[in-house]
Amino acid sequence: MMKYRFRGGGAGREAYERFAKWTPSKGFESKAGWTSASDDGGFLLLVVVDVATLLEFSAKFKDLNDELEITPVVELSERVQIALNAYAWSTLSPDFDSNPEDQLGGRDEALRPLD
Known part of the structure; x- marks a missing residue:
């Protein structure tokens, strides 16, 4: 589970535009996503084959976030x-x-x- 919080200014808009153009790499699946009601961040439920795949994804968006927290979860x-x-x-x-x-x-x- 990834929790993110956008930086100020136009970071949220840029993140949405970047995400819309982004294509997942092999071994990466975004199962679900939720946006906070304040629209300053949200949560992503991700399935990855390894930590490197997760790091590759987070590195592409980290510059737009003040907070990026990753917590392993199981059903x-x-x-x-x-x-x-x-x-x-x-x-x-x-x-x-x-x-x-x-x-x-x-x-x-x-x-x-x-x-």
């Missing part, structure tokens, strides 16, 4: 399954110990100065 249903698998693993794995003090050998030993 909620995918996240739920990942979480459930992790929870199951943590309760079944013999190497997993949910008590940090036990992992460190107890509080007194964990706080003991190094020799």
